[in-house]
Amino acid sequence: MAIKNALLVDDSKVARFALSKLLESREMQVNMAGSAEEAMEFLNNHDRPDVIFMDHLMPGMNGVEATKAIKGNPETADIPIIMCTSKKSQSFMEEARNFGVYSILTKPPQDGGLNQMLAQLATDVTDGTLPKPAVMPETESSDDETAITIPESTPDEAAARSSNGHDNDAHAIPLTSELIEQIARSAVKTHINNRLHELLSSLFDEQFDHLKRALDEANKKQDAAVEGRLNQLAELVDHRTRHLRDDVAAEVNLSLSRELADLKKELSSTNGFTSENMAELKDHITSVQTIDTEFWQTLQSEAIQQAHEISRDTAEDIAQRTIDLFVSQQRAAASRVYTIGLAASLSIFTLGIAWLSGLFG
Numbered sequence: 001m002a003i004k005n006a007l008l009v010d011d012s013k014v015a016r017f018a019l020s021k022l023l024e025s026r027e028m029q030v031n032m033a034g035s036a037e038e039a040m041e042f043l044n045n046h047d048r049p050d051v052i053f054m055d056h057l058m059p060g061m062n063g064v065e066a067t068k069a070i071k072g073n074p075e076t077a078d079i080p081i082i083m084c085t086s087k088k089s090q091s092f093m094e095e096a097r098n099f100g101v102y103s104i105l106t107k108p109p110q111d112g113g114l115n116q117m118l119a120q121l122a123t124d125v126t127d128g129t130l131p132k133p134a135v136m137p138e139t140e141s142s143d144d145e146t147a148i149t150i151p152e153s154t155p156d157e158a159a160a161r162s163s164n165g166h167d168n169d170a171h172a173i174p175l176t177s178e179l180i181e182q183i184a185r186s187a188v189k190t191h192i193n194n195r196l197h198e199l200l201s202s203l204f205d206e207q208f209d210h211l212k213r214a215l216d217e218a219n220k221k222q223d224a225a226v227e228g229r230l231n232q233l234a235e236l237v238d239h240r241t242r243h244l245r246d247d248v249a250a251e252v253n254l255s256l257s258r259e260l261a262d263l264k265k266e267l268s269s270t271n272g273f274t275s276e277n278m279a280e281l282k283d284h285i286t287s288v289q290t291i292d293t294e295f296w297q298t299l300q301s302e303a304i305q306q307a308h309e310i311s312r313d314t315a316e317d318i319a320q321r322t323i324d325l326f327v328s329q330q331r332a333a334a335s336r337v338y339t340i341g342l343a344a345s346l347s348i349f350t351l352g353i354a355w356l357s358g359l360f361g
Contacts, residue, residue: 003121005049005050006031006052008033009053009058015084016034018108019053040066050080053082053084054084054101056085083096103117
């Protein structure tokens with residue numbers, strides 16, 4: 001799984017700027033927070049990042065406390081955290097891993113070490129081999145920054161830390177003057193370190209802001225100079241091309257004028273009909289008249305022939321209808337004679353029957 005986006009938590013603008021440039025050169029999306037509290041708010045309101053780069057010493061909530069808070073939240077506990085610090089001791093690295101830190105990135109970050117760390121992180125995320133944070137004792141001191149900045153522990157303090165953290169009279173350590181002096185020195189050292197860190201961060205931020213303003217002003221001046229130079233070049237090109245356009249237009253107009261003059265001369269030389277044209281036109285009209293005469297003669301003969309055929313067909317049709325009418329009339333007359341004879345025969349037969357019936361009745 002590739003590491004695509006990161007959350008960078010550091011109170012120093014210079015440190016954030018330097019590390020963000022290294023991450024962005026690897027095509028990573030970088031979101032930044034200026035404090036641990038701001039980082040917590042970002043995690044609550046935005047999508048979770050693939051990795052968190054956490055500064056060690058910050059005013060307010062320090063990096064250790066922020067790491068514990070993130071690892072104590074089930075929704076963010078599996079986000080790998082890389083602690084950014086100038087401490088290089090092996091004991092600090094082991095202690096940092098105990099409260100959930102994935103790895104330590106030494107300040108100032110080096111390109112090679114960062115590449116190796118991100119490659120190993122991508123492999124562990126893909127294989128599911130991210131280390132699990134160890135369970136911390138319930139009564140461990142809340143002053144994490146003081147605990148991890150003490151360079152070495154006395155034997156009595158080591159014995160106390162190796163215990164389960166419960167107050168036990170049997171393991172109580174007497175507060176000797178030497179122990180009190182060590183604790184006081186540790187507290188003073190922590191306070192001085194924090195104060196120096198704040199002053200250095202403030203100094204770096206001021207220098208960064210000043211440098212950024214100078215770069216912005218230089219970029220604006222450079223952009224203005226480039227824009228002015230481009231405008232001058234554009235005007236020069238326009239001026240020269242304007243003359244060029246005029247020259248081309250004049251040449252085209254001259255060429256067109258010459259061609260139009262030649263065409264006019266050619267038309268004027270061929271104006272009107274010549275004697276040859278008149279002779280050709282006369283022959284054409286004569287041929288057309290001859291064709292028209294032949295056509296009308298042919299049409300007239302065909303019309304006369306068609307009239308004869310129509311007259312003959314009409315006479316034959318009338319004769320046939322006359323014959324058919326005569327035959328039908330003859331048949332009708334014969335039918336009437338037959339009917340009258342049949343009726344007379346039936347009458348006679350009926351009278352005979354009646355007579356015979358009366359005779360023999």
